[in-house]
Amino acid sequence: MKKFAVGPKLAAAVLALFVVGCAKEPPPPPPAPAPVAAPAPAPTSQIIPGSAEDLRVNVGDTVHFEYNQYSVLDADKATLQRQAAWLAKYPGIKVTVEGNADERGTREYNIALGAKRANAVKEYLVSLGVSSARIDTVSYGKEKPICSESTESCWAQNRRGVTVIASGANS
Amino acid sequence: MRNRPTAERAAPRLGVVASVALHVGLAVALFVSFSKKIDLPVDSTPIVPVDLVSISDKTNIAPQAIEQKPVENTPPPTPRDVAPPPTPEAAPPKFELAPDVKPQPKPEKPKEAEKFDINDIQKLLAKKTPAKTATRSVQGVGAQTAMTADLASILMSEIYHCWSPPTGSPHPERLIVKYEVFLNRDGTVAQPPQLAPESASAASSDPYMAAAAGAARRAIYTCSPYRLPPDRYAQWRNFIVNFDPRQLEQ
């Protein structure tokens, strides 16, 4: 089963964005807000519509959170709106939202925080008309980082909610 | 009962090697390969059938007993060291000789120093002091303690180096231990220090207190011989020492 659906390409893209966006300036005292929603690049011809890759690459599967927060950021709402539209287009698909935290919290607290983040994404998708029965949530706390440096930009990447296909994908 | 899956069943020397190998193997396996499952057998807590027997400390007073089976004479639990009955302690007089074996010129040195001391007047005064104290002691304790304040501070500065107080107990403020100490003229311990009754009763019910008493007792012994003015032996031949951990940083 698929637990962890961020492809290396997107991870690299996000990493690149953060390197460009944050690395030049010294780390600011307040935690840097996750500034960028995943871009929606032009559809690539090889990607099967309604597939996991379609969700990941063409729709955008990841949203970010501020330090110790779980509310969906305005900057990420466009991504979730695309997810909702995409889910409307493929009604057979069920998804799981994975909530994650950065390393700067205790293990149990981060599991609870990840659950709040996953739930916040779910609620936003539901508010856009997606049936709650189609959305499951899971929290990995700080156990599934996508960036291992102990830096503010890394932590910003790890504080994330990722929508992955649980069932019904085209392949 | 299931035994543990370890190297210990092998020959003991091999066991060490095997144990190291197992550790290294684990580390390597953990790092290198996840495709292969490392499935050590599931471990269960082994139940060790242990017969526990308290051994008599009778050998303590019968050093020549050879191959005495300690199990066979199992008297009730031996007295705690915190309140040693004087008899068994005093029983092996052989041990009394032990401190003398150790060359101990220290008690003499002060005498020599005395001779060459520039402050003859002070020494004379010091010599006279015990005599005065002796006469005054009949009259009151107050005067006497004033005369021994310097001795108390000498002893304090010697003993605290030797005292490793118990740490980490839940109630350090309760662990004040009082001993009476008996010294020989050469500054060695003359007889086992006597735990004050209030300390002894606390020690009999509170294992922390018992441990505190043990630590105090070790301090008294390890600090021996005490370097004290021999001419004032009458004043320090026995004294009370309070081990008070309240001010210590726990």
Added chain:
Amino acid sequence: MRKFASVLIALAAMALSQPASAALQVDVNQGNIQPLPIAIPDFVAPAAADAAAGQNIAKVVRADLERSGLFKPLDPKSYIDQISNINVAPNFQNWRVITAQGLVTGQVAMQPDGRLRVDFRLWDVYGESQMLGLQYFTQPTNWRRIAHMVSDAIYQRITGEKGYFDTRIVFIAEAGPPLKRVKRLAIMDEDGANPSFLTNSYLVLTPRFNPTAQMIAYMSYITGKPRVTLFDLETGRSEKLGDFPTMTFSPRFSPDGNLVAMTLETAGNSDVYVMDLRTRKSTRLTYDPAIDTAPSFSPDGKQIVFESDRGGSQQLYVMNADGSNQHRISFGEGKNGTPVWSPRGDLIAFTKQAGGQFGIAVMHPDGSGERILSNGWEDEGPTWAPNGRVLMFTRTIRGGRGSQIWSVDVTGRNLRRVATPGDASDPAWSPLIQ
């Protein structure tokens, strides 16, 4: 009345303890905290075939006592005397010369019935008396446990507290690169011997022992839906605890072993629940929209300490075991989480996050007397030795360079790394093995 009696006793005691001859009073209120120098020669083996066992047992006892930080086992090379018969009083002077204050003499002998007999005596070298003498019979393969029992007995006689050497540690064995960490449930003896895995490669977290050390509760992702799971060490079987539609995590047994306190997440909100293992009925204890998690029972089972961010930041709270009287106890600097009540009852250990550091700290259950015991980049998740004297915790190295288990004395002394086969985290200390 009781007061009056004690005054009388005190007066009588004063009268008795201060004979007129001992006018000199010395108050010692400073000390010199040092580990106790102790000599532990190899245990005597009358039969040559048992010599290795005698050496191995002494070696384990030396290592146990050294690890505690309260003893300094002297180098056997420094011994000027040899023990050949443990039933003869040692020549104390020869042990005083090498500064030993304690001396352990022991003997191993294989019995005709195939059992191993281990005798030992603990001597007060300066007091020239025996402090302890015990004898064990066991299967030869259990020599290591006997060694730990000997260590426990010596530790208890000297410190006044029960030992903790005959215990085990359940923990999470970690391996693999930082972004693809593999975490498995593992168990080992307190000294790192006999490590073995209990699960395969799926995510597991936060294992905890039950009071008999036969059962482990932990958080398992084996189905993809994280749930509190029980692992039976006797049978090797695991079982999901309860049938909850959503995530359960952060389990901990009650002192009697009948209850498991844990966290149940519903629609993103985490609250503390208690499940009775006999009836499998669960009771909700907290009703706050904030994060309530990491419950831990007091040793009398009457109270639960947990963490909550209901006041705006992660802090420690105490409630009765039925959920009543919830009140905050931590008011110091920073955030405080993962509280664990000491088996001794006098302290609560927790993870403190302040000034960019994660450390292990303790405070009294009323929130007073906070002391920081360790400070690191990410020290978290304390677990108590069964005697309430020593803690283990996870130390994560900055920059995704792995996790280790460390231990520290409750006084803050003797901070040291615990030997584990590879990286490790989330230690849980067992009670003394029965």
